[in-house]
Amino acid sequence: xxxKPTFAERVQAFRLHKGLTQEGFCEQYPVPIAxxxxxxxxxxxxxxxxxxxFTLIEQETAIINHLLAKHSLI
Numbered sequence: 001x002x003x004k005p006t007f008a009e010r011v012q013a014f015r016l017h018k019g020l021t022q023e024g025f026c027e028q029y030p031v032p033i034a035x036x037x038x039x040x041x042x043x044x045x046x047x048x049x050x051x052x053x054f055t056l057i058e059q060e061t062a063i064i065n066h067l068l069a070k071h072s073l074i
Contacts, residue, residue, distance in 0.1 A: 007051060008042035014058050015040075029057055029068070 026033045
């Protein structure tokens with residue numbers, strides 16, 4: 001039985017799969033670098049809202065990128 005990846009593992013795996021540095025991820029998505037580092041290192045309990053936001057980025061990347069670009073956020 002394989003264990004479910006942790007939130008920290010999911011975030012880092014997604015970022016690396018997309019070929020983004022931590023800085024690049026934070027330029028692409030409105031996440032402060034300190035927050036991303038905390039997520040990836042599992043330093044703090046992540047809020048349900050943050051998990052939901054990341055899950056949208058992870059599962060609906062094209063839609064999120066389109067919306068961010070449309071509203072000049074990236």
